[in-house]
Amino acid sequence: MRRSIPAFILAALVLGGCSTARLQTPSGFATHDDDTYDYRASDGEGVVLAVRTEKNDPKGDLDFWSSAVDVKLRRAGYEAKTLRDVTSANGRSGRQIRYEVESGGRILAFWVTVFVTGRRVVIVEAGGDTELFEPKAKSVEAAIASLDVG
Amino acid sequence: MRIPARSSISLALLALGLGCASKSSMAPAYDGGYPGHDPGYDMAMEASPEMMAPEMQSDGPVAQGASPSVSPGPGAVMPAAVMGALPPSQPVGAEVGTAVASDGGGQRAVADDMPTTGDDSVDQMLIFNGSLHVAVQPDSIPASIDAAVDQAVKAGGYISQQTDTSLVLRVPSRRFRRLMRGLEGLGEVKSRSVQTVDVSEQFHDLKVRLENLQATRSRIQKLMSQAKDLSEILVVEKELERISAEIDAIEGQLRYLGSQAAFSTVTMNFSELPRELVVVEDDRKDEEILPPPPPPPARVLGTSVGWIDEVDVNHLLSLR
Numbered sequence: 001m002r003r004s005i006p007a008f009i010l011a012a013l014v015l016g017g018c019s020t021a022r023l024q025t026p027s028g029f030a031t032h033d034d035d036t037y038d039y040r041a042s043d044g045e046g047v048v049l050a051v052r053t054e055k056n057d058p059k060g061d062l063d064f065w066s067s068a069v070d071v072k073l074r075r076a077g078y079e080a081k082t083l084r085d086v087t088s089a090n091g092r093s094g095r096q097i098r099y100e101v102e103s104g105g106r107i108l109a110f111w112v113t114v115f116v117t118g119r120r121v122v123i124v125e126a127g128g129d130t131e132l133f134e135p136k137a138k139s140v141e142a143a144i145a146s147l148d149v150g
Numbered sequence: 151m152r153i154p155a156r157s158s159i160s161l162a163l164l165a166l167g168l169g170c171a172s173k174s175s176m177a178p179a180y181d182g183g184y185p186g187h188d189p190g191y192d193m194a195m196e197a198s199p200e201m202m203a204p205e206m207q208s209d210g211p212v213a214q215g216a217s218p219s220v221s222p223g224p225g226a227v228m229p230a231a232v233m234g235a236l237p238p239s240q241p242v243g244a245e246v247g248t249a250v251a252s253d254g255g256g257q258r259a260v261a262d263d264m265p266t267t268g269d270d271s272v273d274q275m276l277i278f279n280g281s282l283h284v285a286v287q288p289d290s291i292p293a294s295i296d297a298a299v300d301q302a303v304k305a306g307g308y309i310s311q312q313t314d315t316s317l318v319l320r321v322p323s324r325r326f327r328r329l330m331r332g333l334e335g336l337g338e339v340k341s342r343s344v345q346t347v348d349v350s351e352q353f354h355d356l357k358v359r360l361e362n363l364q365a366t367r368s369r370i371q372k373l374m375s376q377a378k379d380l381s382e383i384l385v386v387e388k389e390l391e392r393i394s395a396e397i398d399a400i401e402g403q404l405r406y407l408g409s410q411a412a413f414s415t416v417t418m419n420f421s422e423l424p425r426e427l428v429v430v431e432d433d434r435k436d437e438e439i440l441p442p443p444p445p446p447p448a449r450v451l452g453t454s455v456g457w458i459d460e461v462d463v464n465h466l467l468s469l470r
Contacts, residue, residue: 036460048466054457072458101463110463127463 023051023089023124024146026139047128047136049143054121065121066095066114077101078110088115090148094122100130109133111140115149122149275407277347278326278414283421286337291315291420294336298418301332310415317418326414333418340421353407360400367393 025031025041029049034040039051060068070080078099086094094115101108106129113124124147126140127133133140286294291314298317299309305328307321321329334342367390374386 036465046467050466052457052460054455057455068455069458069461072461076462078463099463103464108463108467110466112461123461125461125463125466127466 022148023049023143026136026143028136028139029143043136045128045132047126047133047140049126049140050124051147052123052125054123056116056119056121060116060121062093062095062114062116065116066097069112069114069123070097073097073099073110073112086113086144088147088149089145090150092117092149094124094149096144106130111144113144115147117149120150122147274348275350275353275411276323277349277407277410278323279345279347280326280330280414280416281341281343281345281419282330282333282416283340283342283419284333284337285340285421285423288422288425291422294420295418297336298333301329302416305329305332307413315420317420319416319418320413321416323412323414326416329416333416337420338423349407349411353404356400356404356407360397360404363393363397363400367397 022039026043026049028043029041029047030043031039031041034050037050037052040048041050042048056065074080078101080097080099082098084096084098086096088094092115094113096111096113099110099112101110108127109130110127111125113126115122115124124144126144128136284294295312295317298319299312302308302319302321305321305325307319307325307329309317310320311318319329330342330344370386370390370393374383374390377383377386
């Protein structure tokens with residue numbers, strides 16, 4: 001029993017350190033279980049908000065990862081509309097780039113927000129049909145601001 | 151010596167035949183029975199084709215008398231003042247003077263600022279054949295053909311033949327030059343030619359032959375009144391019939407030449423100009439008009455991190 005306590009504490013610490021980032025689900029959204037994302041929620045109209053946590057390998061800072069994601073998206077035809085610095089709920093600096101892309105004859109909005117910790121890269125993605133996404137932009141912004149990236 | 155009546159008729163016919171031959175040989179000395187010398191003739195140039203036909207029937211009074219003088223009807227020949235002065239090599243557009251036509255016994259100036267021939271022309275029978283190839287704006291060939299027909303009709307002419315891209319017009323010869331000039335204005339002239347055929351000598355010879363035959367016919371008719379028996383009448387009638395047929399044939403040739411000379415032929419071919427690109431003039435400087443060429447895309451290296459490829463709105467929006 002005496003040996004099990006430190007093991008439990010160790011396990012709790014390890015699991016806590018690797019715990020997935022969570023955010024406050026906006027009103028009107030519902031969360032979904034997903035293998036790719038740590039967190040994924042959508043509203044009834046198909047506006048989706050998701051968080052993925054990846055290993056910071058190669059080890060890069062915020063500029064590196066935000067640039068890497070930006071290059072990939074521009075090559076895929078995304079058009080960057082705005083770039084802004086954001087801050088997570090626990091004070092971590094992040095970078096948010098808002099894109100638009102044409103798909104199936106419709107213009108889709110796609111926000112990518114990147115946070116980088118020492119060992120992890122946290123990516124928050126939000127998107128949907130522009131017409132449906134714009135009315136919920138404030139709720140999405142608030143949800144992203146509620147993110148605790150650890 | 152008494153000569154039998156039948157023999158005397160035969161001798162008379164023989165003499166008439168010799169007379170015809172001798173008169174034909176005098177053709178070069180013909181004193182100008184051309185319509186240009188006939189005060190009332192030049193009105194022919196104002197005549198329409200419909201007017202020409204009946205008046206070309208120059209039988210009857212013309213054929214009477216021992217010294218007949220043929221007076222062809224309107225349109226049978228071109229008046230000297232109208233038809234005579236344009237040599238085949240002369241450009242159609244050259245100024246050659248004012249056409250003159252006579253009205254009844256007196257001459258009057260025709261209000262034509264672009265005559266086909268000049269005042270100083272000699273007696274000539276000329277047949278004009280013009281050819282014109284005009285290139286017009288794309289899709290405007292039908293309208294151009296209509297405009298050409300309008301010009302010809304206003305000039306007193308008519309359509310002889312028409313296809314989708316060609317036109318054969320017949321127009322009074324004295325308005326030939328003016329019509330050609332007008333037709334040239336329908337588009338860009340690609341080619342143009344005018345041929346003039348001088349049929350004066352042919353016409354002259356035919357007229358002399360006609361006069362001789364008509365004189366012969368008159369004499370035969372007199373002989374016929376002197377015939378005493380049936381055999382003589384039959385011989386004279388046979389000869390009269392032959393001469394009349396020959397007269398008809400010559401008159402037909404004269405009518406044909408006259409109509410050819412009275413109305414000129416213009417053959418038009420139409421084609422389309424190539425479509426042109428519209429070049430808009432602009433006073434602005436080149437750098438204001440043309441944006442600078444976009445710089446080539448920067449060479450960037452992608453990461454080998456797999457998950458970045460999954461950062462995508464379609465991936466995000468697809469429910470699994």
